[in-house]
Amino acid sequence: NAGVMQNPRHLVRRRGQEARLRCSPMKGHSHVYWYRQLPEEGLKFMVYLQKENIIDESGMPKERFSAEFPKEGPSILRIQQVVRGDSAAYFCASSGDYNSPLHFGNGTRLTVT
Amino acid sequence: SQQGEEDPQALSIQEGENATMNCSYKTSINNLQWYRQNSGRGLVHLILIRSNEREKHSGRLRVTLDTSKKSSSLLITASRAADTASYFCATEGRSASKIIFGSGTRLSIRP
Numbered sequence: 001n002a003g004v005m006q007n008p009r010h011l012v013r014r015r016g017q018e019a020r021l022r023c024s025p026m027k028g029h030s031h032v033y034w035y036r037q038l039p040e041e042g043l044k045f046m047v048y049l050q051k052e053n054i055i056d057e058s059g060m061p062k063e064r065f066s067a068e069f070p071k072e073g074p075s076i077l078r079i080q081q082v083v084r085g086d087s088a089a090y091f092c093a094s095s096g097d098y099n100s101p102l103h104f105g106n107g108t109r110l111t112v113t
Numbered sequence: 114s115q116q117g118e119e120d121p122q123a124l125s126i127q128e129g130e131n132a133t134m135n136c137s138y139k140t141s142i143n144n145l146q147w148y149r150q151n152s153g154r155g156l157v158h159l160i161l162i163r164s165n166e167r168e169k170h171s172g173r174l175r176v177t178l179d180t181s182k183k184s185s186s187l188l189i190t191a192s193r194a195a196d197t198a199s200y201f202c203a204t205e206g207r208s209a210s211k212i213i214f215g216s217g218t219r220l221s222i223r224p
Contacts, residue, residue, distance in 0.1 A: 004155070033211070033212060035214070040219075041216065041217075042201060042214050042215055042216035042217045043156070043201065043214040044214075045211055045212070045213055045214070048211045048212075055211075056210070056211045058211070059211075091155055091156070093155075093156070098143065098205070099143055099144055099161070099163065099205070100161075101146060101158035101161050102146070102148075102156070102158060102203075102212060103158070104148075104155030104156045104157070105155050106154055106155045107154075107155055
């Protein structure tokens, strides 16, 4: 049973380009979370989705950032017109239900040049 | 915010000693979870303790939860070099709520 798969592992974008980060949750999991982490810091909550629904996006900037978790296919975190401050590690996690532990992917490290 | 805050931020102990990390949070929770992160990797779940539980064990790990004080502790007994990592607490709030992480404790085990 494959774990949470994130791709790409590393992504380099120039300022102004778009970044698309993909996350395939564990099989059978319908809850997906996205977090952002800067070096030596904790995880900052961005968005919580269930299949086809955004449950809580309070941690995600209203401009340039969007997330989706379609009925079929992976969850996508999309960052438009990236800026240097978007450089960070972005982690996806999935769970099967409430009161259940999160299973994390190994993250996508975004570098904006 | 229901964010957990860990204490201390960094901890260095001798191999074989016990390590204790604390977590405080602000609002009512469904559960509290502890995770471990090795450098450059994703987080690994250690223990989940529900709001109606007071203590839980898993191998060398012991977690306590005091909902009256809104605090939790993680004890690692007989530490090993391989326990060197960052440890995070996370809280899940009531009813379909997001899971929020604290800022973590960086644990170093000296050989």
